[in-house]
Amino acid sequence: MRFVDKDVNAKQLSPLNLAFIGDCIYEILVRETLVLDANRPVNDLHKESVKYVSAKAQTVAFEKIKDDLTEDELAIFKRGRNAKVGHSPKSATDGEYHCATGVEALFGYLYLNNEIDRIKELFSKINS
Numbered sequence: 001m002r003f004v005d006k007d008v009n010a011k012q013l014s015p016l017n018l019a020f021i022g023d024c025i026y027e028i029l030v031r032e033t034l035v036l037d038a039n040r041p042v043n044d045l046h047k048e049s050v051k052y053v054s055a056k057a058q059t060v061a062f063e064k065i066k067d068d069l070t071e072d073e074l075a076i077f078k079r080g081r082n083a084k085v086g087h088s089p090k091s092a093t094d095g096e097y098h099c100a101t102g103v104e105a106l107f108g109y110l111y112l113n114n115e116i117d118r119i120k121e122l123f124s125k126i127n128s
Helices: 015-037 042-053 055-068 071-082 094-112 116-126
Strands: none
Touching: 015 042, 015 071, 015 094, 015 116, 042 055, 055 094, 055 116, 071 094, 094 116
16 A cells, blocks of 8 residues: 555655665554564664664675565666765675665656555565
């Protein structure tokens, strides 16, 4: 389910635009999972969520799903991974940051194509 009823050809969007959306989608998946797992203080939830949304964690996440990606999904991941980004955070290597950008681009692409079941399937593998 998308929130905005506007047709889009996600393949025509830049990989960084896909990652921009995918970052939010990935974050909400993590936050929803944490909230539904236990009712706890927001500060604790935030600290826990950071462990899952960091570039290092998303690199580990990619390793869990890479063999299950379709050819198209892998191509989107690679577009995101290979996109020219302006900077990398101090908490991650350039490789980890690029990999995380690829993961976010993939989740953004799937979301914009309304492939919610596929998002759930991949996130379930990441979260297992």
